[in-house]
Structure formats: C-alpha cells, structure tokens
Amino acid sequence: MSDGKGGGTSHAAALANAQDVLPEVRAYRLSRVREQLQQNNCSAILLYDPVNIRYATDTSNMQIWTGRNPSRYVMVFADGRIIAWEFHSCEHVWDGLDLDLSVELRSAISWTFFNAGHEAERRADAWGAEIVDALRMRAPNDCRLAVDRLDPLGAAYLAKNGLTLLDGQAMMETARVIKSPGELVLMGESIRVCERGIDRMRRELRPGMTEQELWAHLHCENIRHGGEWIETRLLASGDRTNPWMHECSARVLQDGELLAFDTDMVGPYGYCSDISRTWTVGHTRPTDAQRKLYETAYAQVHFNMDLLRPGVTFREFSERAWKTPDIYLKNRYSCVAHGIGMVDEYPSIAHQVDWQAAGYDGQFEAGMALCVESYIGAEGGNEGVKLEQQVVLTDSGCVPLTSCHFETNWL
Structure with missing residues (x-):
C-alpha cells in the first residue's frame, strides 16, 4: 500500500504522468463517443449526465448539484463538433483545457421548477427550439437525436417537433467500457x-x-x-x-x-x-x-x-x-x-x-x-x-x- 503521507517524489511523479496523458485521454474518449454515434447512425447526442459530460469533454461544473438540477448540457456531433450550453456565467470552466475540439459555447436554458417555477413550459419551449435548430443546422437530413436523460417536458417538445429520441445512455456506457x-x-x-x-x-x-x-x-x-x-x-x-x-x-x-x-x-x-x-x-x-x-x-x-x-x-x-x-x-x-x-x-x-x-x-x-x-x-x-x-x-x-x-x- 501507499505510505499514507501527503507528499513525496513518487506522488509528484505520478501526478506529472497523469498530466502528460490528459491530451491522449481526452482525444480517446471523444473518439469513443463519436464511434457510438456512427455505429448507431445518429448525428448527435445530447448529454445531461455530469459524468457523461466529463467523459466526452473533460469539463466539470458542480457535478453533484447539476446531477440533481439539470442546468448545463452538451451536444456532441458524430464529426466531433461540440455545442456546450454552460451554466450561468460559467464559460470559464472550459478555459485552459487545451482541447483539440471545435467547441461552441452558449448559455444554458434551465426549465426545472427550481429555476423556472410556473414558467417551466415556456422555457422548455425556448430550450427545445434551440436544440432542434442546433441539430438541423448541422445535420439537416437527420431527425435522430440520442439523449442520455431528459425530463418529460423536454422529451415531449422534441418529439412534437419531429425528432426521434434514441437511448444515449446505452451509447455512453458502451463507449466508456474500454479504458485506454x-x-x-x-x-x-x-x-x-x-x-x-x-x-x-x-x-x-x-x-x-x-x-x-x-x-x-x-x-x-x-x-x-x-x-x-x-x-x-x-x-x-x-x-x-x-x-x-x-x-x-x-x-x-x-x-x-x-x-x-x-x-x-x-x-x-x-x-x-x-x-x-x-x-x-x-x-x-x-x-x-x-x-x-x-x-x-x-x-x-x-x-x-x-x-x-x-x-x-x-x-x-x-x-x-x-x-x-x-x-x-x-x-x-x-x-x-x-x-x-x-x-x-x-x-x-x-x-x-x-x-x-x-x-x-x-x-x-x-x-x-x-x-x-x-x-x-x-x-x-x-x-x-x-x-x-x-x-x-x-x-x-x-x-x-x-x-x-x-x-x-x-x-
């Protein structure tokens, strides 16, 4: 076992080694997500689960809180492009990641009852319109969208506007199963x-x-x-x-x-x-x-x-x-x-x-x-x-x- 102490050369060396592999890990994990989209003939996946977002982009922001309060979300396209809707004034969490990615940052629309109260349906409509537009702008011939988790209001809006929702959690779990x-x-x-x-x-x-x-x-x-x-x-x-x-x-x-x-x-x-x-x-x-x-x-x-x-x-x-x-x-x-x-x-x-x-x-x-x-x-x-x-x-x-x-x- 380890020596249980707080410092030491071996610990510093391990940290340096971990930092060295981060670019490879980020590229590998995104490639695994893209492979799943391609294998399932799907142009994009919408991610809300904070762990899935971390896997695909290596960003984190209030992981436990956003797991309960869906307030940031990411759309990953099969070609590797990413649109990230970040929590209020938190675009800085993407700084310094040295991501070899094409990332477009936007402000998230939250329609949970905590954030929207009785305006939830109206905000969900605004959210849904932006999601549909984002998919159709980049994949105009595809009405299939994978999602890992989504509350009823959002799912109903996307279905009403012609999107077919696929099980994104199965794709993400399959992507995550083999470690580099x-x-x-x-x-x-x-x-x-x-x-x-x-x-x-x-x-x-x-x-x-x-x-x-x-x-x-x-x-x-x-x-x-x-x-x-x-x-x-x-x-x-x-x-x-x-x-x-x-x-x-x-x-x-x-x-x-x-x-x-x-x-x-x-x-x-x-x-x-x-x-x-x-x-x-x-x-x-x-x-x-x-x-x-x-x-x-x-x-x-x-x-x-x-x-x-x-x-x-x-x-x-x-x-x-x-x-x-x-x-x-x-x-x-x-x-x-x-x-x-x-x-x-x-x-x-x-x-x-x-x-x-x-x-x-x-x-x-x-x-x-x-x-x-x-x-x-x-x-x-x-x-x-x-x-x-x-x-x-x-x-x-x-x-x-x-x-x-x-x-x-x-x-």
Whole structure:
C-alpha cells in the first residue's frame, strides 16, 4: 500500500504522468463517443449526465448539484463538433483545457421548477427550439437525436417537433467500457489517493471513535489530493455489518468487532476507486467465526477473479462463478462483478440465482476495468464481511489495480 503521507517524489511523479496523458485521454474518449454515434447512425447526442459530460469533454461544473438540477448540457456531433450550453456565467470552466475540439459555447436554458417555477413550459419551449435548430443546422437530413436523460417536458417538445429520441445512455456506457492506457493512468492516480485514505483509516481506527469519525479520514485524503466526492456512506461496524448496506453512523466502535467499508470514491481526474475491505476494531486477532466469514469472502473474490478472461460471456461467468453457500445466499451482494470507470459502470453481472430477473448477456473484453464483489453474512447472523477488488482485464486475465492488501494472516 501507499505510505499514507501527503507528499513525496513518487506522488509528484505520478501526478506529472497523469498530466502528460490528459491530451491522449481526452482525444480517446471523444473518439469513443463519436464511434457510438456512427455505429448507431445518429448525428448527435445530447448529454445531461455530469459524468457523461466529463467523459466526452473533460469539463466539470458542480457535478453533484447539476446531477440533481439539470442546468448545463452538451451536444456532441458524430464529426466531433461540440455545442456546450454552460451554466450561468460559467464559460470559464472550459478555459485552459487545451482541447483539440471545435467547441461552441452558449448559455444554458434551465426549465426545472427550481429555476423556472410556473414558467417551466415556456422555457422548455425556448430550450427545445434551440436544440432542434442546433441539430438541423448541422445535420439537416437527420431527425435522430440520442439523449442520455431528459425530463418529460423536454422529451415531449422534441418529439412534437419531429425528432426521434434514441437511448444515449446505452451509447455512453458502451463507449466508456474500454479504458485506454491513459485512462488507467488516471484511474491509478485515483486509486493511489484512495489507498492513502484507507491507510489513514487503518492507522486511526480505534475503539471509542464513531463510524463517522473514521469515515471522515477517507474524505479528507480524497479532497486534499484533488478528489471529488464519495458516492455512498458504506462503512459499518459490529452488528451493523449484517446485513450489508447500513450507512455510516454515529455508532461507537467496540474493540474486537468487525469493521467493513466500501470506498466508492470519485477521486482525482473524475475516476472512481471502488475498494472494500474488512478489519477488526483495534486490529485484534479475529475470532473463529470472523475468520470463517473472511476466508469465505476472500475465496469468492479470488475464485471469480480467476474466471475473468476476454471472450467469456457474462452468462458463462455467472454460471461458473463461485457458488454461495446456502447459509449466506439470502444476504448475497447484488452482483458478482461490475464495471468501473468514472463511477460504477456497465456491465453488472448477476448471480446465477438472479439471472432470470436481473441478468443480461454480453462479452468481456481486454481493457475493461471491473470490480469483483463479495459480501458474506448469514441471515440473522451477528456480523458480515465485505470485500471488493478493482482489476483491469488483459489478454491473459485480470490484473489488480490496487495494492491495498487483504488480511491474509486471517486465512
């Protein structure tokens, strides 16, 4: 793991390397979006999701806020041209990006109830007229527009004016699924920061502190090293580790009980570090029951990692995956593995028992970044163990992207 300190030559070198790859990453990501438009015979895509906008343009502006309040949006054309409707007086967020792009900046029209009140319909009409005009000026023979997300007023206006709306989120998830070497460098920088946070939590962990006090250390390391936010609040202790998905609380940690967490950390450059580990409070020797839970979760993660190969289908992987013992089946994690990039991404691989209700097929490819999951806790049991490993799929199998160690002395 990292040394957990705030500076150092290796950290500076990593940052320099990350800066060096940014031009390649920006060009690669835009090319992936363009490829999806071309493959789907679509001239343009309208993006509202802040993560999709970041992927296509490498710009960010109030990511969490604009995720709830649609107030900036971007249209990317198949030929690479971009129109960006930016939030009020925020055109400067595009400065200094050194983008090799043709970008036209405009002011966004927001028609959310917060911004428009009872004028929402009128403003949506003005918004829609501008969207239709922008598409027809640049693609006069195409009435197909991909959109990643759109509220009913906007969708109704575009349909009324002759546009056929396509599923842009599927295109963007497909574009994002294969990581370039440069993207892996940026993801690696996010993981290094996450490891610093995990190291700090390990050092600070002691009986008598609250779950929230411990969780704050991960946030601190993320923000002070240029990270952005944490998607969830998944840190739990003692009987709150079973079942999983209790949010971090003011519960006081007790000596010798289990402490489990899932980072879900959007770090530097907007890339996610999704790592789960389980310890004992006070770093005490685990009980036999705790050790058994840990050994079982560890076996699940590593068995399933060994199955990952390019060309294996999602269904095949699910069928071959480690079989959860009946005693732990009720509380199983929601998926066997999932994609990872700027956030949790396509695909999500269902357990075989859930396949009919939640599964879908596809094929693993080299260049996918994935998280292999396990939660082991008996129904009605006292504690549970959460583990998760972030990997990249290569031609010969998967390679861990993190050096954050497991408690192998428990095995």
